[in-house]
Amino acid sequence: MVQSEIAKRSLMSAVTPERISDEKIERLVTSHDLAPMPKVAALALKMMPDVVIHPKEAEEVSEVVRIANGWNMPVTPRGGASWGFGGAVPNKGGALLDMTSMDRIIGLDVERGIVRVQPGVVWLRLDEWLNRRGYFVPYYPSSAPGATIGGWISTGGVGVGGYKYGAARDNVRNLQIVLPSGQIINTAHNLDSKHPSQFDLTSLFVGSEGSLGIVTSIDLQVYPKPDVFFPTTYSFPNMDHVYAAMSKISESRLRPYHVAFVDGNYFRFLRAMGREAPEVGGILNIIFEGPKEKVEEELKFFDQLMTSIGGKRESDEIAQHEWKERSYELRSKKLGTGAVIGEALVSVDKAGIVANETIKLVRKMKMNVSVMGYLIDRNTVAFLPFYLTDERRWIKAISSLSFVKKFLDVANKHGGRGVGLGLFMANNIYKMRDRNTVELLRYIKESIDPEGRINGGKTVMFQTRYGIRVGPRLFRFGMNALAFIKRLYPRDKYDRPVPGGFPGGEH
Amino acid sequence: MIRIPEERELYACLQCGYCRAVCPIYAETGWESNNPRGKLFALKQLANRGPMDVVLRRDPKPGDDYKVRLYQCTSCGACDEVCHVNIKLAHLWEELKEWMLSMGYEPLEAHRKIRERVEKVRNPYDEPIDKRDAWLTDKSVLSPDPEVLFFAGCTASYRVGFLGQAVVKILKAADVKFNILGSDEWCCGSPLLRTGQTDVVRNELAPHNSREIETRGVNAIITACAGCYNTIKNDYPKIVGKPTYNLYHLTEYLEKLIKEKRLVFTKEFKKKVTYHDPCHLGRHARVFEAPRNVIKAIPGIELVEMDYNKEMAHCCGAGGGYKSAFNYSAESIAAKRVKEAEEVGAELIITSCPFCQVNLNAGAKNIGSKVKTIDIVQVLEQVI
Ligand code: SF4
Ligand code: SF4
Numbered sequence: 001m002v003q004s005e006i007a008k009r010s011l012m013s014a015v016t017p018e019r020i021s022d023e024k025i026e027r028l029v030t031s032h033d034l035a036p037m038p039k040v041a042a043l044a045l046k047m048m049p050d051v052v053i054h055p056k057e058a059e060e061v062s063e064v065v066r067i068a069n070g071w072n073m074p075v076t077p078r079g080g081a082s083w084g085f086g087g088a089v090p091n092k093g094g095a096l097l098d099m100t101s102m103d104r105i106i107g108l109d110v111e112r113g114i115v116r117v118q119p120g121v122v123w124l125r126l127d128e129w130l131n132r133r134g135y136f137v138p139y140y141p142s143s144a145p146g147a148t149i150g151g152w153i154s155t156g157g158v159g160v161g162g163y164k165y166g167a168a169r170d171n172v173r174n175l176q177i178v179l180p181s182g183q184i185i186n187t188a189h190n191l192d193s194k195h196p197s198q199f200d201l202t203s204l205f206v207g208s209e210g211s212l213g214i215v216t217s218i219d220l221q222v223y224p225k226p227d228v229f230f231p232t233t234y235s236f237p238n239m240d241h242v243y244a245a246m247s248k249i250s251e252s253r254l255r256p257y258h259v260a261f262v263d264g265n266y267f268r269f270l271r272a273m274g275r276e277a278p279e280v281g282g283i284l285n286i287i288f289e290g291p292k293e294k295v296e297e298e299l300k301f302f303d304q305l306m307t308s309i310g311g312k313r314e315s316d317e318i319a320q321h322e323w324k325e326r327s328y329e330l331r332s333k334k335l336g337t338g339a340v341i342g343e344a345l346v347s348v349d350k351a352g353i354v355a356n357e358t359i360k361l362v363r364k365m366k367m368n369v370s371v372m373g374y375l376i377d378r379n380t381v382a383f384l385p386f387y388l389t390d391e392r393r394w395i396k397a398i399s400s401l402s403f404v405k406k407f408l409d410v411a412n413k414h415g416g417r418g419v420g421l422g423l424f425m426a427n428n429i430y431k432m433r434d435r436n437t438v439e440l441l442r443y444i445k446e447s448i449d450p451e452g453r454i455n456g457g458k459t460v461m462f463q464t465r466y467g468i469r470v471g472p473r474l475f476r477f478g479m480n481a482l483a484f485i486k487r488l489y490p491r492d493k494y495d496r497p498v499p500g501g502f503p504g505g506e507h
Numbered sequence: 508m509i510r511i512p513e514e515r516e517l518y519a520c521l522q523c524g525y526c527r528a529v530c531p532i533y534a535e536t537g538w539e540s541n542n543p544r545g546k547l548f549a550l551k552q553l554a555n556r557g558p559m560d561v562v563l564r565r566d567p568k569p570g571d572d573y574k575v576r577l578y579q580c581t582s583c584g585a586c587d588e589v590c591h592v593n594i595k596l597a598h599l600w601e602e603l604k605e606w607m608l609s610m611g612y613e614p615l616e617a618h619r620k621i622r623e624r625v626e627k628v629r630n631p632y633d634e635p636i637d638k639r640d641a642w643l644t645d646k647s648v649l650s651p652d653p654e655v656l657f658f659a660g661c662t663a664s665y666r667v668g669f670l671g672q673a674v675v676k677i678l679k680a681a682d683v684k685f686n687i688l689g690s691d692e693w694c695c696g697s698p699l700l701r702t703g704q705t706d707v708v709r710n711e712l713a714p715h716n717s718r719e720i721e722t723r724g725v726n727a728i729i730t731a732c733a734g735c736y737n738t739i740k741n742d743y744p745k746i747v748g749k750p751t752y753n754l755y756h757l758t759e760y761l762e763k764l765i766k767e768k769r770l771v772f773t774k775e776f777k778k779k780v781t782y783h784d785p786c787h788l789g790r791h792a793r794v795f796e797a798p799r800n801v802i803k804a805i806p807g808i809e810l811v812e813m814d815y816n817k818e819m820a821h822c823c824g825a826g827g828g829y830k831s832a833f834n835y836s837a838e839s840i841a842a843k844r845v846k847e848a849e850e851v852g853a854e855l856i857i858t859s860c861p862f863c864q865v866n867l868n869a870g871a872k873n874i875g876s877k878v879k880t881i882d883i884v885q886v887l888e889q890v891i
């Protein structure tokens with residue numbers, strides 16, 4: 001019997017039979033995330049795990065990790081798998097821990113306003129649960145109906161509501177973690193969870209993309225439900241106005257709950273699908289919440305501000321609709337047969353420049369892109385270009401992926417950075433940090449996980465299935481080659497016609 | 508080469524997992540292959556087959572394991588409701604089952620039996636066809652010149668005759684002239700359509716029932732069963748074309764009677780109740796308000812909503828042939844729904860589907876809950 005077979009058997013003896021499987025179908029369906037990876041990628045990456053495990057408690061995770069260690073078996077934790085950088089995808093097979101099985105809301109500490117949850121709880125479920133108790137969780141990913149708490153925390157947690165309430169990082173009070181050694185730790189103590197006096201261990205693990213350990217329980221700050229919750233929508237003749245409006249908002253002393261934009265192409269995609277959508281250059285959604293008087297004050301102030309720079313206030317009905325659609329921003333994937341989403345953080349004053357250069361890039365790569373995004377703090381915009389590709393033609397699909405890399409180059413050039421590393425973008429770390437810092441980060445990873453067993457070969461380095469490291473130069477060369485191939489293809493077309501067409505992918 | 512139905516939809520799927528979070532079967536088993544996203548991903552790999560599969564020695568064929576996953580589905584339509592890219596998932600699951608069978612896979616044992624019985628005696632309970640109207644002891648209530656035709660359905664005809672009798676009592680109280688199809692009524696075909704065994708419905712059941720209804724020349728038919736209603740409303744027109752009659756779910760008809768003041772409730776029903784939306788009446792046929800309006804019209808009753816209701820109501824676990832094949836799991840799903848009713852302090856669950864009723868009561872029994880489920884007509888017959 002080969003070693004991996006014996007390893008699998010010992011894992012099977014450690015977990016209740018109904019919560020472990022090496023059935024092919026189970027391994028297949030857990031071998032991916034949101035990114036449509038062409039099958040050819042399996043030559044370089046062993047994305048199919050050897051065994052899938054559904055743990056229920058930290059102790060069980062710890063036991064699995066210890067056994068896997070004994071057999072030198074890689075372990076990949078997987079949450080909702082709704083990000084697109086391969087952070088939840090095995091690269092060398094091994095054991096896959098499907099953390100969605102740890103989906104208990106453990107309890108709400110009303111005194112401290114802290115809820116304790118297992119990592120597999122879905123954001124929307126938590127919010128519904130809290131709402132019934134008079135609370136809400138104001139920060140969450142736009143993918144809240146599918147994303148898990150543990151998954152999003154591991155990505156760093158930038159999303160809806162961050163403009164007012166901060167990112168997940170600012171709201172996680174404690175994490176229970178199973179370290180790569182199998183030991184279980186807590187990153188904070190009740191009293192110092194907000195103001196740690198030693199190393200801020202919580203922050204170390206938030207955003208570490210499951211590379212330093214496996215999160216098994218999370219304490220989150222939650223808030224009493226607001227009296228008023230009020231979305232507004234402003235339309236603008238072009239995107240330059242939208243970016244200017246965002247600058248103005250970020251300069252103001254008032255802080256709305258959430259500020260998000262979408263460009264006109266987004267609505268063109270929707271119209272092409274036969275949905276009703278406005279013909280505008282772009283829109284800005286500003287959402288307010290809080291006590292009635294405060295909301296009224298903010299609304300009055302921002303209404304004047306938006307009107308003064310050419311914004312037109314749309315009806316409350318449209319605003320409500322836009323707000324409801326916040327988790328449905330990728331509807332237009334139906335037009336193509338694949339979708340790729342880039343994500344970068346850029347400073348508010350550079351948003352317009354980055355957008356315009358992205359358009360140039362789009363033209364060069366003969367693609368049609370829609371751009372959306374939101375303010376994450378007074379200085380920063382999360383920028384999400386989204387384009388449709390054809391998954392069925394692998395060269396085209398994989399070469400379209402190079403757009404993500406090229407787009408990040410544009411963002412980098414203007415002082416921005418990407419947000420996810422995971423597997424596919426791991427080498428991008430050199431664009432985010434200087435060499436010394438990357439070395440420190442690797443040192444941290446290697447000290448905690450010397451064998452690189454927990455989500456190894458990701459985040460701080462890019463490793464393929466045979467443990468081959470792909471350095472940034474080789475990666476860059478590959479991506480450039482793919483971008484070149486994409487340019488040799490004719491302009492992207494869709495199965496359904498897009499009314500008005502896409503004049504060179506313009507906004 | 509295998510042709511996969513709706514192949515394009517497989518590529519439309521984002522793999523966002525919104526459907527995963529609402530699937531009752533996934534909540535039970537926890538396996539990714541059991542949830543809609545997983546089922547689509549597995550199938551996409553099949554659609555995506557190519558030379559790489561040869562290189563990687565992968566076998567691009569759906570197997571029995573995939574077939575079982577397809578049947579582990581209550582046809583609740585919750586996935587359909589939340590799908591990020593509006594894939595008509597509920598319809599897709601049915602088509603895929605049919606497709607598997609067309610490739611020579613066997614239906615599950617329980618479902619095969621249903622088919623055999625329906626082919627033989629026109630009901631899934633293996634009961635004699637000439638006893639179909641035995642539930643109605645007093646045939647004198649039938650009118651030769653009816654306003655409406657009551658399509659009783661197999662379950663009320665053979666298993667829970669008291670439901671049919673309650674309907675009769677209510678119609679009589681409102682002075683509605685009605686008739687039934689008797690032994691000319693055949694199974695509507697719902698259990699066969701939901702399990703991919705469509706040919707009998709297409710070729711025999713739907714044409715027969717439609718013909719029988721139309722030859723009676725009535726303007727309206729009513730049914731008290733969520734499954735029959737959904738099938739006649741949504742599936743029959745695709746098979747036999749536009750109907751010449753109006754179809755009402757009993758609650759829709761009663762809502763009309765109440766508005767017209769033909770149906771008046773004379774007694775009180777002093778209980779705190781909740782309403783469980785049957786998937787086939789709610790999500791599939793979009794009847795959400797009529798049953799609630801009828802309940803609210805009952806004097807003394809207090810209607811409270813469970814946290815998940817209407818479009819987002821949780822499934823009872825019985826539909827799509829799931830209970831007949833996976834009873835233990837179906838009852839476990841039901842038990843969760845009963846607990847939701849307990850959480851909002853309901854003393855009683857009211858529903859309008861005999862399958863939901865049976866399964867919810869079984870679930871309640873398993874967890875020792877006092878909350879009983881009864882059909883809306885059983886409440887109404889007490890207050891007229
Ligand atoms: S119809 Fe219901 S049971 Fe079937 S896959 Fe969709 S959500 Fe799951
Ligand atoms: S909700 Fe729709 S798009 Fe999202 S994973 Fe499910 S089927 Fe795919």
